[in-house]
Amino acid sequence: MQEIAELYLESLRLEKGASPNSVEAYSRDLARFVKHFKSKKPDDLSSLDITDFILKLQQDGLSTGSIARNLSAIKGMFKYAIRTGMFKSNPAASIAGPKIYRTLPETLTIEQIIKILSLPDLSTKLGLRDKALLEFLYGTGARISEALICRSDDLIPEMKLVRLFGKGKKERVVPLGKAGWQAVDNYIGEARPKLVNEKSADYIFLGLRGNPLKRMAGWSIVKKYCTMAGILKNVSPHTFRHSFASHLLAGGADLLAVQELLGHADISTTEIYTHIDSDFVISEHREFHPREKWKN
Numbered sequence: 197m198q199e200i201a202e203l204y205l206e207s208l209r210l211e212k213g214a215s216p217n218s219v220e221a222y223s224r225d226l227a228r229f230v231k232h233f234k235s236k237k238p239d240d241l242s243s244l245d246i247t248d249f250i251l252k253l254q255q256d257g258l259s260t261g262s263i264a265r266n267l268s269a270i271k272g273m274f275k276y277a278i279r280t281g282m283f284k285s286n287p288a289a290s291i292a293g294p295k296i297y298r299t300l301p302e303t304l305t306i307e308q309i310i311k312i313l314s315l316p317d318l319s320t321k322l323g324l325r326d327k328a329l330l331e332f333l334y335g336t337g338a339r340i341s342e343a344l345i346c347r348s349d350d351l352i353p354e355m356k357l358v359r360l361f362g363k364g365k366k367e368r369v370v371p372l373g374k375a376g377w378q379a380v381d382n383y384i385g386e387a388r389p390k391l392v393n394e395k396s397a398d399y400i401f402l403g404l405r406g407n408p409l410k411r412m413a414g415w416s417i418v419k420k421y422c423t424m425a426g427i428l429k430n431v432s433p434h435t436f437r438h439s440f441a442s443h444l445l446a447g448g449a450d451l452l453a454v455q456e457l458l459g460h461a462d463i464s465t466t467e468i469y470t471h472i473d474s475d476f477v478i479s480e481h482r483e484f485h486p487r488e489k490w491k492n
Contacts, residue, residue, distance in 0.1 A: 197238045201226040204276040214364060217341075225269040238277075243287045246270065250291065267291065301438040301468065302429055309334055309439060311425045313375075321387035322404065326417050328383035329401055329409075333418075333433055335376030336360065337440035337457050340414045340433035348384075348398040353377070362459040370457050441469045 205223055208214040214222075232249055233241060253263050270288050277283035304312075313330055317323035332343055342360045350359040358372050372380070384400070393406030401409040414433055422431040437458070444454050455466040 197230050197233065200238065200277050200282060201230055201273055203280070204273045207276055208272075212364065218363070221265060222269040222272070225266040226273060229266070229270055238283070241287050243290055246288050246291055302431070302435050303439045303442045304427070304431070304435060306443060308425065308427055309436075309443075312421045312427075315421045315424050318382070321390045324379075324383045324387035325391070325401065326421065328379045328387075329414065329417060330421065330436070331376040331379040332358075332372065332401075333436040334440055335372045336370045337437050338370075339437060340411055340418075343433075344399075344401055344409050344411060344414055346400045348400065351380070351400070353381075360459065366459060366461075368456065368459045438469070441466070445469050 205219055208219050208222065229249065233245070250263060250267060253266060267288065271286065274283060274286040274288050278286055313334070316327035316330070318327060329343065332338065333340070336358055338360050339362065342362055345361060346358065352359065356371055356377055357369050359367060359369050361367055388402060391402040391404065391406050396402050396406045396408065399408040403409050403413060418431060418433045418436065441454050441458060445451065451463065451466060454469065455463050458466060460466045
């Protein structure tokens, strides 16, 4: 079964173009599955065996989302084995995953975003870089991984557009506003030449020693300025992406347009942001409607 799992993971990388993070997560999940059934032959596995395995994951304290991902990896592996002629049936096909209740993503207010963006010290090269990265994240709605693999050729300044490569290497082109372009221009013109070295290639965002900025460094930059702004909630680079989407929708943007900007394959993924906007409308009604105010 180990060999089947490895072949399946390789197909995810090469055929499906799955992101390294996704492949790594599936690899861990399947390693756990293979280890659990190491004394059984793959052909002897039944749906009951796999159901027992899922129950064990629950007993081990895995979250609902992690269990759902484990089952997805297992089903995908068996589907691949059937497609390639290694198996004739999928013992996991009839097993339903746990119900996942999607929570609303954490967002920042426009005022909080403005405060964060005002904090980098523009008299320093790292301050210019940090300002550019923060403006880029909020201005494009990019994932941190998408921002950090951006190269010079991905900037289209004459049209104020940026080319992003998302999950599965799917390409999309998104606008970057005036403030974002100004910050990126200032960084590229003044600070990046002071950071660049032979390892920089043409990546836009660089670390202190000139290497392309790593994902965890991007997280640290966001955390740093959120802390400086006095924001106590748990903020990550993805919070900027969530804020980008919810602020657009609150301002009247079309849901399909936001879906394209975020690079979501499924509109239902984008629809979660409409619930945030609905909560805002309800709270505004309760605070300002005369009949609500009179009750207090």
